[in-house]
């Protein structure tokens with residue numbers, strides 16, 4: 501009975517994409533997907549996220565990654581950021597490693613397969629600082645033009661509480677140079693002056709909506725000017741076959757030390773596969 505219920509819950513996720521959405525993602529480097537989760541799914545995932553974040557305390561990476569603690573800096577007040585919840589919470593795992601979601605990623609990016617890089621709960625607390633413009637992929641332990649993230653609104657995300665903004669087409673202008681998410685909102689545009697010429701798009705979402713963005717698309721979020729938490733759950737995915745670039749990011753120490761530059765990142769425990777198309781054909 502429990503298993504049947506489990507299936508029904510998963511089946512109600514809206515995982516079909518239109519060809520317009522795919523074309524729009526490929527053109528702009530991001531796309532909005534409305535109604536991804538039902539109200540019940542939002543409640544289930546939100547509860548799991550809030551509970552897991554609370555249980556982690558100041559520890560920022562769960563499940564054996566780099567040992568880091570949140571502090572009291574400007575960055576700590578951009579959001580409460582807790583990573584790899586999927587490693588310690590089955591609900592987060594069920595959603596973030598879902599194979600239908602995996603298929604959406606493959607279709608959007610036009611690549612054969614993805615592994616989880618890391619998930620992140622991103623809670624912009626009341627009066628939280630804005631999220632400075634940045635690119636994601638340069639922080640990670642591999643470089644790819646095809647990495648992708650999902651950002652799921654678990655509360656309505658609005659211009660008042662810090663919804664996301666994207667600069668369309670910037671995935672084609674970016675290299676792997678980056679800036680930190682610090683207190684200089686527009687620093688990214690000093691290294692990429694061409695990106696300044698494009699108008700950012702504000703992407704408010706209802707709880708249950710999600711967006712997908714390429715790891716090289718410039719994006720940021722506003723401040724939270726409200727008294728309520730802006731709660732989002734996100735996950736970044738790495739194309740299958742990506743290679744180690746020498747950066748640690750959140751890798752566990754022993755694994756990090758064992759890696760050679762250029763080695764394929766293929767650790768099924770740490771970076772499980774969420775979709776592999778043509779797997780049958782190649783088997």
Ligand SMILES: O=C(O)CCC(=O)C(=O)O
Nearest residue numbers: 622631636649651721734
């Ligand atoms: O939620 C935010 O404020 C920023 C999110 C972000 O940068 C991301 O998901 O890559």
Ligand SMILES: [Fe+2]
Nearest residue numbers: 634635636719
């Ligand atoms: Fe980001």
